[in-house]
Amino acid sequence: MDDNQDFRREIRAWLAATVTDDLRGAGGAGRENEAFDRRLAFTRRLAAAGWSTLAWPVEHGGQGASLERQVIFHEECAKAGAPSRVDHIGVTMVGPTLIQLGTTRQRERFLPGIAAATELWCQGYSEPGAGSDLAAVATRARLDGDQWVLTGQKVWTSLAHVADWCFVLARTAPPPEGASRHAGLSYLLVPMRQPGVTVRPIRQLTGDSEFNEVFFDSARTDRDLVVGEPGQGWRVAMATLGFERGAATVGQQVGFQRDLDDLVALARRTGAAADPGVRERLTRAWIDLTVLRAHTLRSLSAPPSAGTATVIKLLWSRWRQGLGELAMTVLGPAGVAVVPGDPDVDRWRRLFLFSRADTIYGGSNEIQRGILAERVLGLPRQDRR
Numbered sequence: 001m002d003d004n005q006d007f008r009r010e011i012r013a014w015l016a017a018t019v020t021d022d023l024r025g026a027g028g029a030g031r032e033n034e035a036f037d038r039r040l041a042f043t044r045r046l047a048a049a050g051w052s053t054l055a056w057p058v059e060h061g062g063q064g065a066s067l068e069r070q071v072i073f074h075e076e077c078a079k080a081g082a083p084s085r086v087d088h089i090g091v092t093m094v095g096p097t098l099i100q101l102g103t104t105r106q107r108e109r110f111l112p113g114i115a116a117a118t119e120l121w122c123q124g125y126s127e128p129g130a131g132s133d134l135a136a137v138a139t140r141a142r143l144d145g146d147q148w149v150l151t152g153q154k155v156w157t158s159l160a161h162v163a164d165w166c167f168v169l170a171r172t173a174p175p176p177e178g179a180s181r182h183a184g185l186s187y188l189l190v191p192m193r194q195p196g197v198t199v200r201p202i203r204q205l206t207g208d209s210e211f212n213e214v215f216f217d218s219a220r221t222d223r224d225l226v227v228g229e230p231g232q233g234w235r236v237a238m239a240t241l242g243f244e245r246g247a248a249t250v251g252q253q254v255g256f257q258r259d260l261d262d263l264v265a266l267a268r269r270t271g272a273a274a275d276p277g278v279r280e281r282l283t284r285a286w287i288d289l290t291v292l293r294a295h296t297l298r299s300l301s302a303p304p305s306a307g308t309a310t311v312i313k314l315l316w317s318r319w320r321q322g323l324g325e326l327a328m329t330v331l332g333p334a335g336v337a338v339v340p341g342d343p344d345v346d347r348w349r350r351l352f353l354f355s356r357a358d359t360i361y362g363g364s365n366e367i368q369r370g371i372l373a374e375r376v377l378g379l380p381r382q383d384r385r
């Protein structure tokens, strides 16, 4: 325990020395492009100091830190207003996937660049005809000598415009007669900076472009850059999704608490706090966040149980959407007026608009509820075709 307190002091001191005013609070939901270069430099400093890969095993270049320490790290980052990192897709998704399922050569090739944030990654799963129904991916890859050649389109690819590599779910063979559509898919590591890859930004509700369409037009990658066996990529793709959150959720909730505190302060300033409806909603937001945090902490220290991660996703996504809606009520007419340069209006409007996406990405809430219905409650399986 004392060791953990030393650890907390150490990360706190490091953050106090490193998170300068121009970095504090930069990035986050709906602000992925904000101060990007400065956030990249911060991410690299974090990596150089050994904080980035706390959760990775020591033998793969990580710190092998306990869950407790990971939680402390994320809490302290959130409390210090550390800018949001730009390496999360690499560090929390593809890195752990390679550690668990990659070849030695793949690990040696990619883990150092992910850990140092010198190579950034994006996730190439969704397509215009394959989102919730991911097994419908139509991007194809075929072998041509020592390389895979990819043709197809991905969509909603977050950060593709800054990524060096993409992990792509592509069909490399038709499913064998009578087999599920999951067979014949492969998980390929594809370099983004090549003539066969075109990235087209998508403008979002917020006015920003954080995700993209990605077109593969005879794009190439080496034959050995398939993770797992060719045709067995579904299992790998699902493993990646399983790594997506973890201890970082706790840090996210510390950020939520700060958002709520700031909204309470705004409600006092604007006088909205006198409205009984607003007071009730603010109080309810506090209660819900307290419950969410307790549930998350308990679930992190308990053995994994069916549906836990799903329940947390459902709860936090609804919570943040609710906060965005409440912020619009607190702002009143200013929330919908054009008020250039007002940081309050910009911040809350962005949160309100971006949080519409919270119930969609990472598996939409309808899909999550379907998973709970079938896998936890044992209800009859839904006919999807």
Ligand SMILES: Cc1cc2nc3c(=O)[nH]c(=O)nc-3n(C[C@H](O)[C@H](O)[C@H](O)COP(=O)(O)OP(=O)(O)OC[C@H]3O[C@@H](n4cnc5c(N)ncnc54)[C@H](O)[C@@H]3O)c2cc1C
Pocket: 122, 123, 124, 125, 126, 127, 128, 130, 131, 132, 133, 155, 156, 157, 158, 159, 211, 357, 360, 361, 362, 363, 364, 365, 366, 367, 370, 382, 384
């Ligand atoms: C901000 C953001 C970032 C994203 N980043 C990435 C990324 O980096 N890489 C990536 O690959 N993808 C990314 N996505 C895509 C995301 O994973 C998909 O949007 C999501 O899986 C839903 O797929 P879809 O958009 O095709 O919607 P659809 O699957 O077409 O669903 C449309 C609606 O129908 C509902 N629905 C569908 N099937 C069912 C069902 N069986 N039962 C009940 N309701 C159903 C859905 O819940 C939804 O409301 C991102 C999305 C967002 C919003």
